[in-house]
Amino acid sequence: MIGRLTSIAGAVFMDAVRQRVFYVVVFFGAALALAIPSLPTYGVGVAVGSYREVALALTFTGALVLTLSIAATRVPGEVDRRTVYNVLAKPVARLDYIVGTWLGVAAVSAAAITGFTAIEQLVGLIRYQEAMWQLWQGALAIWLEMGVLAAFAIAVSTLSGPVVVVVSTLTMLFIGHSRDGVLGSSPSLARSLYPSLDAFNVINPVAHGSGIGSTVVVGMLLAFTGWAGVLLILGSLGFQRRDL
Amino acid sequence: MNGPAAPAILVSGARKVYQPAPWSASRTAVEDVSIEVPQGAIHGLLGPNGAGKTTTLKMLLGLVLPTAGSFEVLGKPSRVPANRAALGFLPEQPYFPSQLTAIQVMRLYARLAGVSSESRAARSSELLERVGLERHGHARLASFSRGMLQRLGIAQALVGSPSVVILDEPASGLDPVGQRDVRNLMLDLKAAGTTVLLSSHQLSEVEAVCDRVSILDRGRLAAEGRLDDLLNIAGRTSVRVSGLPEGLPAAVSGMTDDVAVSGGVWVFSVRDDQVRSVVDVIDDAGGRLLAVAPKRESLEDYFTRLLERPAPEAEVAR
Incomplete structure (x- = not known):
């Protein structure tokens, strides 16, 4: 089973990183990283913190564009072009196909986030003479959140087309970061059941603090595993019933 | 076992x-x-x-x-x-x-x-x-x-x-x-x-x-x-002959169906029980027998016939 998953993931990765969109996003990400220090908010005494915050936002945006563009189109595209027949007519379960596709998207996302973060760290080092290792903690949080969003997008894409997938994933992202705004910050049952993505929000400790501790990392990993697992199972159940 | x-x-x-x-x-x-x-x-x-x-x-x-x-x-x-x-x-x-x-x-x-x-x-x-x-x-x-x-x-x-x-x-x-x-x-x-x-x-x-x-x-x-069983027309035989510049002998004409001629080659079908006598007449007339085979419907014709039927009823040939 592992071999099948990695094969499908490898094909998704190889196919995606040879698409022009991958290089366009990475190129513009690098160009924007170089331009961060020229933003007008600099010069108020928090230049390094602001740089880290904008760098995280840039990584998040670039990763989101790439992840969504692949996750929203991969399954519908394979069904439309019927490339999925060559895979599913072999001894491959639909769950394997969905999980393998997700792993491939997560690998593309990891490659892009690694590239963004490396460039941002290099620019930060040159401009501020500071290594900014905590950017990698932010990169991990962003990658984990992209993993959840990719699982959501793939799950929706088993039943629907790319436009619906993108709109619903962005809605999910918005809702996932709106818990405090919707329910307030006091503990409640509704709050604990709210589909929150706040576990991945590490901007403050990474950009303006001294990084995140192991408790936060464990919380992120638990949230990632729970969300992605449930979404992928739902996605494969939906796909199971679908006529191809 | x-x-x-x-x-x-x-x-x-x-x-x-x-x-x-x-x-x-x-x-x-x-x-x-x-x-x-x-x-x-x-x-x-x-x-x-x-x-x-x-x-x-x-x-x-x-x-x-x-x-x-x-x-x-x-x-x-x-x-x-x-x-x-x-x-x-x-x-x-x-x-x-x-x-x-x-x-x-x-x-x-x-x-x-x-x-x-x-x-x-x-x-x-x-x-x-x-x-x-x-x-x-x-x-x-x-x-x-x-x-x-x-x-x-x-x-x-x-x-x-x-x-x-x-x-x-x-x-x-x-x-x-x-x-x-x-x-x-x-x-x-x-x-x-x-x-x-x-x-x-x-x-x-x-x-x-x-x-x-x-x-x-x-x-x-x-x-x-089998295709042969589905396409062969029961009781009919297809005959191909050449070397008949005067056309088909009168004795044969009355027995033939689906007559076609092209480039001096005649193709027609006859009932199975008439094959022997048709061959003899052709031979006597100086014609050359090219082929004698069970008459077979083309798959195209078979399909056309299928599509013209109101509703399919399974036809099984063993």
Whole structure:
């Protein structure tokens, strides 16, 4: 089973990183990283913190564009072009196909986030003479959140087309970061059941603090595993019933 | 004591009703179709567009959820993914991830088909050579022509050395040489003991290779059997003669049907019991007998006749 998953993931990765969109996003990400220090908010005494915050936002945006563009189109595209027949007519379960596709998207996302973060760290080092290792903690949080969003997008894409997938994933992202705004910050049952993505929000400790501790990392990993697992199972159940 | 070998393919009572939404009208694509293909045979699946051929194949392959029916390959339910290890499938007009190379695609499918890591590379190269793509192994598929993709599709269908191969329009997009290659490939597979289920519009291809055929029409099985038995017209014999510049002798004219003449060759049909006397008259008139064979309807005519029927009733020829 592992071999099948990695094969499908490898094909998704190889196919995606040879698409022009991958290089366009990475190129513009690098160009924007170089331009961060020229933003007008600099010069108020928090230049390094602001740089880290904008760098995280840039990584998040670039990763989101790439992840969504692949996750929203991969399954519908394979069904439309019927490339999925060559895979599913072999001894491959639909769950394997969905999980393998997700792993491939997560690998593309990891490659892009690694590239963004490396460039941002290099620019930060040159401009501020500071290594900014905590950017990698932010990169991990962003990658984990992209993993959840990719699982959501793939799950929706088993039943629907790319436009619906993108709109619903962005809605999910918005809702996932709106818990405090919707329910307030006091503990409640509704709050604990709210589909929150706040576990991945590490901007403050990474950009303006001294990084995140192991408790936060464990919380992120638990949230990632729970969300992605449930979404992928739902996605494969939906796909199971679908006529191809 | 061993029992009889399980059929290579067994489809029983297949039914598929499409209903896009609970409030929308339903459409029956396949109704009570049963097909049995013995091991080592080449079986044709024929029918006009929309007859239900591809839907039946997809139900067999687990790509479409059947409304009813059972589907087995070598005695095991084919909808269980693990049981499809013995199955190879060429979809109609196959497509592949366009940014991968032919070798990468072959290795991917080899791995998915369960080919061991040691033999994957060799098997991939061997099959690319077999379908005439050995010089294009490292080319991206975005640059492949329609015919090259079709050849690659055939190669990937065979990558797991399957015992049963399902080919949906294998000659589609191929030039005449490619079509001949596919025909020879099917005969090679049969010689090696592989079972082939061939869905095709190329009636000449079906006639050339198939042992038996199932003909679908409007979702139902319209006929099943040997092509000869389905197409031969009972009681009639076809005669071809030449060397009759004055035309057919009067004694023969009264007995013939469907007379056609072209380039000095006469073709006509007579009743079986009149063949001997017709041949004698032709001989006496100085004509040269070219062929005497059971009169056979063309597959095209057979299809036309099928389509003109109000509703299919299965015609079984054994």
